[in-house]
Amino acid sequence: MIDAGRFHVYSATLNQRAGRWIVSLTGVAAELHHAERSRSARHPVAVGVDRGITSLAVAADANGTPFQDFEGVKTLRAAQATLKAANQALARTTPGSKGRQRARDRLANTHRKVANIRRHLVHEASKALVTRAQVLALEDLNVTGMVRNRRLAKSISDAAMGELSLQILYKAKWHGVEVRMVDRFFPSSKTCSGCGEIKRELNLSQRTYFCVVCGLVIDRDLNAAINLARWQPDESPSGTAPNTPRALLLSTV
């Protein structure tokens, strides 16, 4: 964008963190990306994006067709294990010793690496989504609730999804893509994408959604992504008849 004269740099800040130099640029970017021109090649139906547990994010469209899975959770989990080891190594050192300083530097380095890996994976996913879809539907995550989550698997996917949402929001502006932020009380995981039945309980450990009403067996994250894609922005909080998932499905059958 800088080369094409579509981003004007106003200032640059240099920072040194854990022995690395970081340059941050501040400037003004052109509102629309050149890829905005290729709208016709975009997916014609709304695409829902759900945080995955076994993959970084799962995307599917309102017709129930899987759109794309974004891998990378294994890489992140492995990096997280290295982080844990670096933390433990630090705890074993004596306060004030040279060993402690070295262990602290190693920990800071590992933190930076994990963040870089996540950012890279999330950038790839957000780019693929904003360049291929016309309408994206995302869950409006409760950020304060996310930070308190202690479950490792969930905290990794929450952190990645939080970052993915932020990136999609700013990239969507450049690409002229509509983003629907789905109310976080919308039961995207508990609703059956086959018949609209809403389960009362769904444990995080249940990776497959099984519907006792219509018999649908589907990957949990894929089911949620489909429901997000079908969510209507004008849906009233009380879920009145024409907009409930059940009615929506019947009208599309």
Ligand SMILES: [Zn+2]
């Ligand atoms: Zn069902």
